[in-house]
Amino acid sequence: MELTAPLNRAASPRPTEAEAANRSATRPPGLLRTRPQTLLLVPVAAAIGLAIHFLGPRAGVALTTHFYPWLLSVVLVLGLLGAGLQVFSPKLRDWMRQMCPILGVAVLAMAVWQLVTTCLGLLPMPYFPGPEGVLSALVDDRALLFDSTWHSLILLLGGYAIGTALALITGVTIGWFPHARYWGMPVLKVIGPIPATAWIPLAMVVAPSAIFSAVGLVALAVWFPVTMLTASGISNTRASYLDVARTLGAGRAYLIFRVAIPAALPNIFIGLFMGLGTSFLTLVVAETVGVKSGLGWYVAWAQGWAEYGKVYGALVIMAAFFSTIMTLLFRVRDRVLVWQKGVIKW
Amino acid sequence: MVAPAAATHEDAASLRVWHVTKEFASPDGGVTPGALALDDVSLSIAAGELVSIVGPSGCGKSTLLRMLAGLTTPTTGELAIGAEPITAPSAERGLVFQDPNLFPWLTVRRNIEVGLVARGKLREKRAEVDKFMRLVGLEAFANSFPHHLSGGMAQRVSLARALINHPRVLLLDEPLGALDAFTRMRMQDEVLRLWQTHGTTMLFVTHDIDEAIYMSDRIVIMTQRPGKIEQIIPVDLDRPRDRSSQDFLRLRGDILETLHFAGQPMAGNKS
Numbered sequence: 001m002e003l004t005a006p007l008n009r010a011a012s013p014r015p016t017e018a019e020a021a022n023r024s025a026t027r028p029p030g031l032l033r034t035r036p037q038t039l040l041l042v043p044v045a046a047a048i049g050l051a052i053h054f055l056g057p058r059a060g061v062a063l064t065t066h067f068y069p070w071l072l073s074v075v076l077v078l079g080l081l082g083a084g085l086q087v088f089s090p091k092l093r094d095w096m097r098q099m100c101p102i103l104g105v106a107v108l109a110m111a112v113w114q115l116v117t118t119c120l121g122l123l124p125m126p127y128f129p130g131p132e133g134v135l136s137a138l139v140d141d142r143a144l145l146f147d148s149t150w151h152s153l154i155l156l157l158g159g160y161a162i163g164t165a166l167a168l169i170t171g172v173t174i175g176w177f178p179h180a181r182y183w184g185m186p187v188l189k190v191i192g193p194i195p196a197t198a199w200i201p202l203a204m205v206v207a208p209s210a211i212f213s214a215v216g217l218v219a220l221a222v223w224f225p226v227t228m229l230t231a232s233g234i235s236n237t238r239a240s241y242l243d244v245a246r247t248l249g250a251g252r253a254y255l256i257f258r259v260a261i262p263a264a265l266p267n268i269f270i271g272l273f274m275g276l277g278t279s280f281l282t283l284v285v286a287e288t289v290g291v292k293s294g295l296g297w298y299v300a301w302a303q304g305w306a307e308y309g310k311v312y313g314a315l316v317i318m319a320a321f322f323s324t325i326m327t328l329l330f331r332v333r334d335r336v337l338v339w340q341k342g343v344i345k346w
Numbered sequence: 347m348v349a350p351a352a353a354t355h356e357d358a359a360s361l362r363v364w365h366v367t368k369e370f371a372s373p374d375g376g377v378t379p380g381a382l383a384l385d386d387v388s389l390s391i392a393a394g395e396l397v398s399i400v401g402p403s404g405c406g407k408s409t410l411l412r413m414l415a416g417l418t419t420p421t422t423g424e425l426a427i428g429a430e431p432i433t434a435p436s437a438e439r440g441l442v443f444q445d446p447n448l449f450p451w452l453t454v455r456r457n458i459e460v461g462l463v464a465r466g467k468l469r470e471k472r473a474e475v476d477k478f479m480r481l482v483g484l485e486a487f488a489n490s491f492p493h494h495l496s497g498g499m500a501q502r503v504s505l506a507r508a509l510i511n512h513p514r515v516l517l518l519d520e521p522l523g524a525l526d527a528f529t530r531m532r533m534q535d536e537v538l539r540l541w542q543t544h545g546t547t548m549l550f551v552t553h554d555i556d557e558a559i560y561m562s563d564r565i566v567i568m569t570q571r572p573g574k575i576e577q578i579i580p581v582d583l584d585r586p587r588d589r590s591s592q593d594f595l596r597l598r599g600d601i602l603e604t605l606h607f608a609g610q611p612m613a614g615n616k617s
Binding site: 238240241243244245246247248249250251254258259262263265337338339340342343 | 415416417435436437439440441443445447449450451452460461463464465491493494507508511
């Protein structure tokens with residue numbers, strides 16, 4: 001620390017500014033003067049949103065929904081409450097300093113969206129409903145949306161679990177045993193890159209039901225990247241780790257399960273993240289084409305009825321649903337690979 | 347060939363190297379001749395002895411150590427521990443590398459346990475783990491991950507990990523090579539202490555002549571390309587040894603001279 005600080009000072013053209021920014025990241029005193037504005041960003045944005053909603057012009061038929069102004073009012077009240085309470089809680093203050101700009105801009109974006117659609121009618125209807133239309137679709141259709149989310153979750157987790165389990169077995173086998181590598185790698189390289197969705201015609205013929213075919217396709221989508229990265233992780237295990245283990249009396253099982261697999265875990269997680277991305281895609285397509293439930297099906301169905309508020313509502317749920325699962329996988333990785341902390345930049 | 351087992355060495359912790367030659371295959375598959383790493387090397391080490399090998403890089407000292415560990419097989423010749431020929435790695439022959447090679451995903455404690463877990467003996471010998479962590483003074487770091495350790499600490503863990511199996515022989519491949527001068531001297535005493543308390547036969551490779559004289563009973567000097575044993579010098583100094591004593595310095599001069607001679611393998615190539 002003492003060694004690098006002067007170096008930084010010499011390298012940076014505006015050292016004092018850089019230092020101030022650096023300090024403010026940990027302790028707040030540097031930004032005291034701008035604080036009130038920052039902390040009031042959310043309620044101000046909500047107030048602007050409310051003003052646009054109630055005072056703005058109406059381009060078409062007015063929607064008799066109160067969900068949107070209610071939501072904005074709740075945001076307004078919470079924002080003011082937070083701005084008041086942060087005086088007593090430094091923890092809340094730090095959180096608000098971090099989150100207020102992005103949340104405020106998000107609320108403001110909704111207001112602009114309403115201005116462009118409902119108020120000024122700049123975008124063609126019914127393809128671009130305002131935020132109040134999407135919100136009321138979410139609330140009105142909550143039962144079906146919940147059911148669809150639930151079905152998507154089951155398909156996704158089922159397929160992901162099956163695909164990952166198979167991929168770990170094939171990946172470790174191909175990565176460890178030279179014979180498996182000789183025969184398995186070409187198959188993997190030829191079959192693997194085919195997008196899982198391209199198998200839909202075959203899956204519909206082979207699988208006993210649409211649900212099986214969807215689970216199978218998701219599993220296939222996960223299987224390829226996880227197998228590939230597991231195999232490369234295993235075969236790239238540092239030879240000296242294996243040498244050390246062997247001179248300590250390790251047998252083959254120990255070498256595979258206690259040395260090669262832990263050494264490959266960072267790679268395996270990259271495969272799991274890639275697989276999660278492709279499994280979302282495959283899930284939505286499979287639901288649209290075959291399965292008569294799930295968020296993918298819901299989007300296609302709502303579009304068929306030209307209910308674009310519902311389409312966007314489902315997209316909002318999908319965004320929340322997928323990003324939650326992604327976050328959970330990050331959490332799992334942080335737990336499993338805790339030993340990497342400080343070794344690499346996360 | 348006469349099996350080394352027929353030799354008179356009966357002690358189970360002695361090492362014998364019997365006319366060993368190691369030739370590495372050439373990368374082009376035999377068009378050019380392969381590299382001769384070791385050429386007819388014979389050496390025997392008594393049980394409980396501490397022997398060092400010094401020599402220029404590329405003289406095959408690491409290869410010899412890997413063969414004794416059972417990680418590499420000789421092209422011709424035989425190696426034995428006690429009366430048993432060496433064919434595969436075993437917990438009886440511990441190996442410590444220059445890089446501690448701790449498993450980064452295991453805590454210090456779990457790293458030291460590796461040998462016990464691998465041999466299915468953790469349950470009966472759990473007390474050993476604490477003993478060895480105390481022995482190398484790392485109780486406070488039991489739950490730290492290896493990247494939090496300094497080079498010297500990591501190498502101490504690596505020593506404890508090798509010693510927990512109570513190997514008959516400990517092979518050390520430049521174990522202190524990556525450490526700074528002060529840590530290095532402290533660790534030399536530490537290794538000596540471990541050697542004296544356990545009576546383990548130790549064979550260690552080093553670049554450092556002072557280290558070899560300070561620590562070993564005998565010093566094996568090797569020459570380069572192909573690797574051969576040039577000379578074996580006994581060190582008849584009482585321990586603890588004084589690095590600046592007259593005898594120490596005289597021995598140092600002798601070894602340097604031998605190495606200098608050994609460093610010019612081709613006649614008429616004196617620049």
